Amino acid sequence: xxxxxxxxxxxxxxxxxxxxxxxxxxxxxxxxxxxxxxxxxxxxxxxxxxxxxxxxxxxxxxxxxxxxxxxxxxxxxxxxxxxxxxxxxxxxxxxxxxxxxxxxxxxxxxxxxxxxxxxxxxxxxxxxxxxxxxxxxxxxxxxxxxxxxxxxxxxxxxxxxxxxxxxxxxxxxxxxxxxxxxxxxxxxxxxxxxxxxxxxxxxxxxxxxxxxxxxxxxxxx
Numbered sequence: 627x628x629x630x631x632x633x634x635x636x637x638x639x640x641x642x643x644x645x646x647x648x649x650x651x652x653x654x655x656x657x658x659x660x661x662x663x664x665x666x667x668x669x670x671x672x673x674x675x676x677x678x679x680x681x682x683x684x685x686x687x688x689x690x691x692x693x694x695x696x697x698x699x700x701x702x703x704x705x706x707x708x709x710x711x712x713x714x715x716x717x718x719x720x721x722x723x724x725x726x727x728x729x730x731x732x733x734x735x736x737x738x739x740x741x742x743x744x745x746x747x748x749x750x751x752x753x754x755x756x757x758x759x760x761x762x763x764x765x766x767x768x769x770x771x772x773x774x775x776x777x778x779x780x781x782x783x784x785x786x787x788x789x790x791x792x793x794x795x796x797x798x799x800x801x802x803x804x805x806x807x808x809x810x811x812x813x814x815x816x817x818x819x820x821x822x823x824x825x826x827x828x829x830x831x832x833x834x835x836x837x838x839x840x841x842x843x844x845x846x847x
Contacts, residue, residue: 629732629846630793632784632809634800635745636738637673638819639720640752644673646713650700651680653709657699658692660685670823674739674776674802677701716752717821723840724757730847733759735787737780737808741765762787780808788812797846806833817843 636643648669655662662684672680677697681688685696704710724734734757738745742763749755762783788796798809799817801824809816810831818833825838835842 627794629795629797631727631734632798633734633736634805635736637801637821638799639717641715641717641821642713643710644670646710649709650703653703654696654699655684711751714751716754717840719840720754723843724754726844728757735760737762739764777804777807780804781811784812803829803831806831
């Protein structure tokens with residue numbers, strides 16, 4: 627039996643990148659002499675949105691031109707100051723779980739809102755890159771996603787991948803409802819991962835399993 631494990635990355639296999647986002651947003655606001663600030667709690671709620679949407683939220687009286695300039699400044703700050711590197715860590719037991727899956731001959735892939743280039747960079751930061759066979763980067767962080775059904779985008783990307791690959795079982799793991807919905811749409815066994823930020827979220831869609839320890843996924847082997 628060959629099993630495909632489809633992983634979300636941010637909030638699932640890494641932790642604390644959201645703190646870097648919060649710092650970057652507030653640093654950019656200060657650079658543009660805007661007194662507004664974003665809290666960590668609100669950053670978590672918006673996590674996964676595009677940079678432009680973050681700046682639209684914190685500075686609604688702005689314009690697409692200004693929000694884009696802010697996005698560019700945030701990216702420039704990250705390149706120069708390496709803020710993400712100061713915060714991001716692998717989720718506990720992520721290496722153990724991923725390596726066990728790979729050693730037993732199954733496949734790990736990442737399905738993410740990030741761009742393909744960006745996700746490889748993030749995965750490398752937490753030293754998990756050698757455990758993945760494929761990165762599916764949807765590049766949704768550079769567009770305004772209001773009104774877009776993210777779960778549909780994810781499921782369509784998965785369906786395209788599965789047309790070229792056959793598996794006896796598919797397991798989808800993520801920390802967002804869109805991950806669970808996308809998994810269910812292709813008949814996958816779904817795991818909702820609760821981290822320190824989403825542990826009290828009430829879900830509208832019930833996953834097959836609700837976990838806070840990645841090792842529980844290994845029962846699928």
